[in-house]
Amino acid sequence: MDNQTTPEPTHSIIPGNDLGGYAYPDDVSFVAARGTGSHLIARDGRDFVDYVLGSGPMVIGHAHPRVVEAVARQAALGTHFYILNERALELAAKINGHVPCAEAVRFTASGTEATAYAMRFARSFTGRTKILKFEGAYHGNHDYAQVGRVAKLGHNSLSHTDSAGVPASIADTIVVGEFNDLEMARQLAADNSADLAAILVEPVQRAIPPQPGFLKGLREIADQTGALLIFDEMVTGFRMEMGGAQQAYGVTPDLCTLGKVIGGGLPLAAIAGRRDVLELTVSNLPQDERAIWFSGTLNGNPLSCAAGIATLEVLEDEDGPRKLEASGRLLADGLTEIARSLSIPFQMIGHPAFAEPVFSETEIRNARDLAATNRAAIVQLSLEMMRRNVHVMGGGKWHLSTVHSSLDLDFTMEAARSAMKAVRDGGYLEARS
Known part of the structure; x- marks a missing residue:
């Protein structure tokens, strides 16, 4: 038989040449080949200090030896069962031991499923x-999460759908307020209290x-x-x-949804909270009209x-x-000082472990404040x-890992000084989107 060669893998068959969510222009985009610690290595050999971290899950870095060993050990025992298993029990116990609301835990395969189920649980339990x-929040990709996901300046209604394919009737079940506006939340709750x-x-x-x-x-x-x-x-x-x-x-809270970190880089999420709510999903207990159908092929994988x-x-083990927080503060303080030295209005908003850069010194209280910045x-x-x-998400949070080193931070600061100069000197600070 003639020798055959396998063609070089391409990504042109994938629409947009990305996996969804965001994509970079061709001159900076890359195909990931491997990750190690705080670095991501491209197929073409480029080595990036990584602050995306898989959109957050790789909180202890890529290919951490203890995770690699744990996955290999479990793979030898079986990769999937579709039945209660030892690892799911162990992880549920850990969640219960750490998370204040977690009297009980239900696993899903993604954060989108977890928030969709949490909403269903609440509807079933209350009969409402x-x-x-809140406008600008991200709760996954299901239809209900696509109402008020994007802050639209000048848009009169906060309850707008943000994706094609979402029925307009969905918006009738979602009441949208402004984050950090407690009086608005009180009024909206009062106006809709019966439902x-x-x-x-x-x-x-x-x-x-x-x-x-x-x-x-x-x-x-x-x-x-x-x-x-x-x-x-999911993030916090x-x-x-x-x-x-x-x-x-x-x-x-009564319920919380968890993801990213709890899967260690593999698909996993959870709903945790009050036992009386989560037990409505138990199939072999006496049920009333509030019984909830709950299932998923990869739940608790x-x-x-x-x-x-x-x-x-x-x-x-490592606190x-x-x-x-410590590494994030060093990064945020360093970036802020660089911007100040360049006479650029700038701040890193949020918790140091997942802060976001903003070209503004005005306090950011909600999604519309953020949308009004450059x-x-x-x-x-x-x-x-x-x-x-330096691998960062386009206009999003910068995630820190426990393995970002002082050398990584120094490299990032040097890159940021040059990058901020390029933004300033290119006139982008005067332009508005």
Whole structure:
């Protein structure tokens, strides 16, 4: 038989040449070949200091030896069972031990599934239909999450759909307020109290921190109306504190959704919270009209759970949240000082472990405040950083890992100084998107 060669893999068959969410121009885009620690290596050999970290899951870095070993050990025992397994039990116990609201845990394969189920749980438990959420929050890709996801300046209604293919009737079930506006939330809850099933919030919305008393106020509104309070802790969970934002801010929700960190880089998410709510999903218990159908082929996958357990153990052993915060503060302070030396208005908003650069010195309280800043210049900064071998998301958060070194931070600062000069000298700070 004639020798045959396998053609070089291409990505032209994938629409947009990306996996969804965001894409870079051809001159800076790359195909990832491998990750090691805080670095991502492209197929063409470029070596990037990585602040995307898989959109957050790689909190202890790429290919951490303890995760690699845990996954290999579990793979030898079996990669999937579709039945309760030892690793799922172990990970659920860890979540229960750290997360204040986690009386019970249900696993899903993605964050989108987790938030969709959390909303369904709230509707079933309360017998109501409406969800109060906040403009600019990201709760996944299901239809309900595509209402008020994008702040649209000059748009009169906050309850607008943000993707084609989402029925307009979906927006009738979603009530949208402005993050950090407690009075608006109170009024919206009062206006919809008979139908309000839940208040769904990112406790740190993208990178916008809550104002003092905002989360506590939402807890009070939920208690007064009989709605459930749901924290979307996909980003904040095990990153701000081992118990997430609910531990950091001292406000316990009825339910929370968790993901990213708990899968250690493999697909996994969870809904955690009140046992009386989650037990509505138990198929062999006596049920009433509130019974919830809950299933998923890869729920509690043992390979994902093994990676998650190993990741949480590293965070426990190394006091990971404090490490992330310390490195993040050094990065944020350094970038802010560089901008000041270049006479550029700049700030890093949010928690140091996942802060976001903004070309403005005005306080950012909600999504409209953020949208009013120079987003085009921030996207350009991202491109300039990519050209200098620093991998950052286009206009998004910069994630820290426990393995970002002082050398990584020094390299990033040097790149940032040159990149900010390019943005300033290119006139992008004067242009508006």
